[in-house]
Amino acid sequence: MTAAAERHRGRKPGAHIAVTGVSHRFRRNATYALTDVDFEIQPCEAVALVGRSGCGKSTLLHIMSGLTTPTKGEIRLDGALVKGPSPECVVMFQQPHLFPWMTVAQSVGLGLKFAGRPKKEIEARVRELLALVELDGYEKRNVQELSGGQQQRVALARSLAVHPEVLFLDEPFSALDLVTRRALQQDVRRIATEIGITLVIVTHDIPEAVTMADRAIVMAPNPGRIFDIVPIDLDDADRAERRPAAQAAQERLQKSFEGASGRSVELAAARQAGGETLRLAAAGQR
Amino acid sequence: MSAEAIDGAALARFESETRARKVGDASRGAGFALIGLAVLLAVWWFGGKIIADNPATANFAGFAPAPTFEKLWEMLKSGFAWRMTWPSLMRIGAGLAWAIAIGVPLGIVIGRFRAAREASSVPFQFLRMISPLAWMPIAVLAFPSWDRAIIFLIGVAAVWPILFSTAHGFRRIDPAWFKVGRNLGARPWHMLFTIIMPAIAQDALAGIRLAVGVAWIVLVPAEFLGVTSGLGYSINDARDALEYDRLAATVVIIGVIGFSLDWICERAIRRASWAREE
DSSP states (O other), X not given: OOHHHHHHTTSOOSOOEEEEEEEEOOTTOOSOXXXXXXXXEOXXXXXXXXXXXXXXXXXXXXXXXXXXXXXXXXXXXXXXXXXXXBTTEEEEOSSXXXXXXXXXXXXXXXXXXXXXXXXXHHHHHHHHHHHHTXXXXXXXXXXXXXXXXXXXXXXXXXXXXXXXXXXXXXXXXXXXXXXXXXXXXXXHHHHHHHHTOEEEEEESOHHHHHHHOSEEEEEETTTTEEEEEEEOOOOHHHXXXXXXXXXXXXXXXXXXXXXXXXXXXXXXXXXXXHHHHHHHHHHHHO | OGGGOOOXXXXXXXXXXXXXXXXXXXXXXXXXXXHHHHHHHHHHHHHHHHHHHSTTTGGGGGGSHHHHHHHHHHHHHHTHHHHHHHHHHHHHHHHHHHHHHHHHHHHHHHHHOHHHHHHHHHHHHHHHTSOGGGGHHHHHHHSSSHHHHHHHHHHHHHHHHHHHHHHHHHHTSOHHHHHHHHHTTOOHHHIIIIIIHHHHHHHHHHHHHHHHHHHHHHHHHHTTSSOSOSHHXXXXXXXXXXXXXXXXXXXXXXXXXXXXXXXXXXXXXXXXXOOOOO
């Protein structure tokens, strides 16, 4: 167990999230992007919101994180109403959105600086987090000198530095190459388990959902709604090594995904693409 | 992470090569700059010679390089050069300070709020196109001292480039940065000082650089009126006293200071710039 994980022990585990009657309509848009969405997420659970583009999964994530206020309904975090964004539930986006004039250390320590923490504490915490995301010794580097994968790791460290209870991921790795993406997917799941936070992942990538989530909420478009909930009950070795259990979970999720999108994707092709991803990733791990 | 590991030796080699190329570029650039300066001096010297050789214009021989630099040296030694430059620098400084204090916040507001941008566009473009010197009679009426009137004129000249550059810089901010900031718990002042200011620093400074150029040009004619100090006054005074070598030496001082101010701005922009050249 890493130092960061040690530090997190004894704190209360990741938050429980309750989504109740959430509907959302964008201004000037007649149709609802989301209708009557209800579900719960248990503390420390990892949940994937899966669906084609336009099914409202990203909108739902923005609402859950407090960045968007829903037209109707409410979000409760451990029973407390979510009224706006807060460092308790941090969001990672598709792009790292680092501030290009900052060093790695400044980026990671940003949330703590906003919270007015003393310099010494920030420094120690930054070192801890960089160790966690395997970027030890990068403190002084400008963020623009890093590769895409490293930048996402910095964004991850920045998000985790503020001791969040929930980490929201909005297709966070889709701009990265296969090998880097697979490595980050596994790392994020491992870290979330280690430090004990709730994980919510928005993705349209079935293998990603299977790698990262305990449960997938499949969403359908027009209007955006929950179509199905698919448990992904695997242990981490099964996920990492893509054992038959993982393959089976992937097929189940794929079927549900197709049902939701109302279009027939050729399962064989998808499976092949998934297998390709895995082989490449396995090569990268070695 | 092995895929992202970098070969240290190769990196070091690449860096040293880059450095060598940069040094080479710099010395070549300096060489060309010296040639350009030599050409300018030659033209000046040649013009001075024509004037001195013609009996009709021989009175103006003081404009030539030799008497000019002789006089300049004398002015520097006696401290006269400094005494007439200092008031000008103070006026420029005060005028720019006002222009920045008004231009940067207003630029942020215009960059931030579409309504403010659209409402102010026509009036600001209209005001911008009025020569600052056209305000001179009004400035003289409005301000109790000549000094303040001049500072006002410099401020009027300098505020527009600062305002427009700042607004432009603000509009280039990635909206996601605000989302990230809010999410990490940034208060409004954090947004301003940790996110907005560094993000627009480069553009604001580029505006300030333009403003310094305009202000320095406006300064000399503005100092033609009323005041009895400063470079503009000194030019007028030298003309009245028929001291053409002093007049030319003052012109040299104006050029050197203008050049230095611009150079300082350029360095500041380079320091504030966060966009890496790839």
